[in-house]
Amino acid sequence: MKQITITLLVVLLLISCKTDQKNTKLSGAVFGTFYEVTYSSDINYEKQFDSLFYVINKSMSTYQTNSDISKLNRNEAIRVDEHFTNVYEASKIIYKETEGAFDPTIGAVVNAWDFGPKGKIVNLDSLKIDSLMLTVGFNKVLKSHNNIIKPKETFLDFNAIAKGYAVDVIAKFLETKNVKNYIVNIGGELNAKGINVEKNSSWTVGVENPNFDGTQSLSRTLVLTNEAMATSGTYRKFKIDENGNRYAHIIDTKTGYPSKTSLLSISVITSDCMIADAYSTAFKTMGIEKVKQFLKSHPELKVFLIFENDKKELETLALNGFPE
DSSP states (O other): OOOOOOOOOEEEOOOSOOOSOOOEEEEEEETTEEEEEEESOSOOOHHHHHHHHHHHHHHHOTTOTTSHHHHHHTTOOOOOOHHHHHHHHHHHHHHHHTTTSSOGGGHHHHHHTTOSSSOOOTTOOHHHHHHHHTTOOGGGOEEETTEEEOOTTOOOOOTTTHHHHHHHHHHHHHHHTTOOSEEEEETTEEEEESEETTTTEEEEEEEEOOOTTSOOOEEEEEEOOSEEEEEEESSSSEEEOTTSOEEESSBOTTTSSBOOOSEEEEEEEESOHHHHHHHHHHHHHHOHHHHHHHHTTOTTOEEEEEEEOTTSOEEEEEETTOOO
16 A cells, blocks of 8 residues: 555544444554544444455555565466456546546556665666656556456556545445444545534544644644545655755656655545545646646545745645635
């Protein structure tokens, strides 16, 4: 799963009116980060959550050598499962919609820059990057029934979408159990429904300020109801060149180089966390103006941007009705 995540602080809105209803709160480690699930039921679903996490990891974790995606990247013949198929199909759509800004085949280049699960390339230069970029292009990857057909050197990596997908899987599991009120949080990617029954209040979440010193503070709080939210940013992991320029851990799928834009944090709200997760990554490489233009034809995406202006001051921009 995607290792570098932007923490969204879940703030439970405290009000004086309390009820006799109780939540179950489960938490733990998963996908190299944390999970927290709060839901209105007295049944403990920890074992079921762990089983779902195991299956998703077994399908798509590039950090596990025996996962399906790792076997595919070694060009071993396998048949992919339903989880892989769901993420693959969604990735195809978003790849096309963003004109390749979201591209799960950028993995080999991510590794080369030492931002991925494999070893970096020593003395990485433009020739090596150009060579690696020949393996990039999700349009080169095809699915026939449950078989994936790809160029031999292409490295698939769904880390920019699979964590959000896992959030949705847990949410859908709770739905099958007739749980009407919950919030699922995996490494800051969220899916919420209903209310916090213990407090008789809405699920209130926060978007962090991009603090490079590691401190935590909130840029804004908002109510999340029957929606999902994901955030992608660059202030947790980046490189600095000899001129003091910061380069993001998100690789530009057009150039093969770390993204260099003024955008520091992108939050996306929509119906599914998987979709929000993917678009929040794609928007980082697109830049502010392209994002604004893109959103004119995608009203289903609510977006909140935090960026540096020419004076190195933080500014924010809420688009498509992102909650104030």
